[in-house]
Amino acid sequence: MLLEVKHLKKVFKTRFSKEETTALSDVDFTVDQGEYIAIMGESGSGKTTLLNILSTLEKPTSGQVLLHEKDITAIKDKDLSAFRRRHLGFVFQDFNLLDTLNVRDNIFLPLVLSKENIKTMQTRLALLAPKLQIDDLLEKQPFELSGGQKQRVAVARALISQPDLILADEPTAALDYKNSEALLNLFEEINKSGQTIIMVTHSSLAASHAKRVLFIKDGMLYHQLYRGDKTSTAFAKEITLSMTAFLGSTEIHDTKGVQDA
Numbered sequence: 072m073l074l075e076v077k078h079l080k081k082v083f084k085t086r087f088s089k090e091e092t093t094a095l096s097d098v099d100f101t102v103d104q105g106e107y108i109a110i111m112g113e114s115g116s117g118k119t120t121l122l123n124i125l126s127t128l129e130k131p132t133s134g135q136v137l138l139h140e141k142d143i144t145a146i147k148d149k150d151l152s153a154f155r156r157r158h159l160g161f162v163f164q165d166f167n168l169l170d171t172l173n174v175r176d177n178i179f180l181p182l183v184l185s186k187e188n189i190k191t192m193q194t195r196l197a198l199l200a201p202k203l204q205i206d207d208l209l210e211k212q213p214f215e216l217s218g219g220q221k222q223r224v225a226v227a228r229a230l231i232s233q234p235d236l237i238l239a240d241e242p243t244a245a246l247d248y249k250n251s252e253a254l255l256n257l258f259e260e261i262n263k264s265g266q267t268i269i270m271v272t273h274s275s276l277a278a279s280h281a282k283r284v285l286f287i288k289d290g291m292l293y294h295q296l297y298r299g300d301k302t303s304t305a306f307a308k309e310i311t312l313s314m315t316a317f318l319g320s321t322e323i324h325d326t327k328g329v330q331d332a
């Protein structure tokens with residue numbers, strides 16, 4: 072097992088008032104090596120909070136996140152950036168590329184920070200660039216690229232450190248339909264080559280490319296769907312139906328966390 076999320080709870084307290092918001096109440100799930108998981112839920116349901124805790128950007132109020140059986144919520148602050156660079160790859164909605172660096176240096180940045188040798192960096196990039204169709208972009212500055220190209224560069228930057236886990240937050244939100252589909256196909260390919268991916272999304276279409284979809288509501292996991300051998304079109308329909316049934320309704324459902332089968 073790659074990742075074990077155990078009884079995760081996150082309560083936000085505002086500094087000046089006694090008001091509390093429970094963003095996550097008791098989230099439990101496990102992720103195997105090679106899985107591709109989409110996390111869906113309405114606005115305010117706790118998706119970003121969950122992703123931020125998995126990213127070690129946020130500490131939970133209680134509970135644990137075990138990566139290869141090590142509790143990453145207990146890592147000391149001074150060791151966090153090295154941990155993230157070594158074990159996690161991030162893909163964001165707004166690409167997060169540095170405009171002052173060219174594409175090649177943006178991709179190399181995590182490896183430079185980890186003090187990898189230049190040969191390793193070049194070898195890895197030589198393998199990734201054709202796969203991501205960015206060979207011709209390496210000397211360009213990010214502002215010269217289209218949204219789809221920027222996101223492919225961001226994916227290369229996430230993959231170059233060969234992370235245990237890719238965490239993607241609404242990676243298609245700033246892309247048009249064609250570029251979204253291209254990115255989702257790319258994620259599927261990357262996943263087929265063994266990369267584990269967890270992606271937060273609002274979009275049934277995006278989620279339909281994953282192998283498993285977790286639905287979150289009011290800080291709890293409610294339901295999960297497996298794609299199996301369905302086409303992404305058939306799976307998207309099933310996801311939309313579930314969203315309507317589970318998340319749109321105000322009925323009280325079983326509030327137990329969802330455990331992986």
Ligand SMILES: Nc1ncnc2c1ncn2[C@@H]1O[C@H](COP(=O)(O)OP(=O)(O)OP(=O)(O)O)[C@@H](O)[C@H]1O
Nearest residue numbers: 083092093094112113114115116117118119120121
């Ligand atoms: N730093 C914070 N301080 C206080 N409350 C917060 C903070 N971050 C999130 N929350 C609250 O926690 C709850 C869950 O928020 P979260 O951002 O995780 O939801 P989300 O599902 O990602 O929403 P969206 O889809 O709109 O991004 C919300 O009620 C939100 O207002």
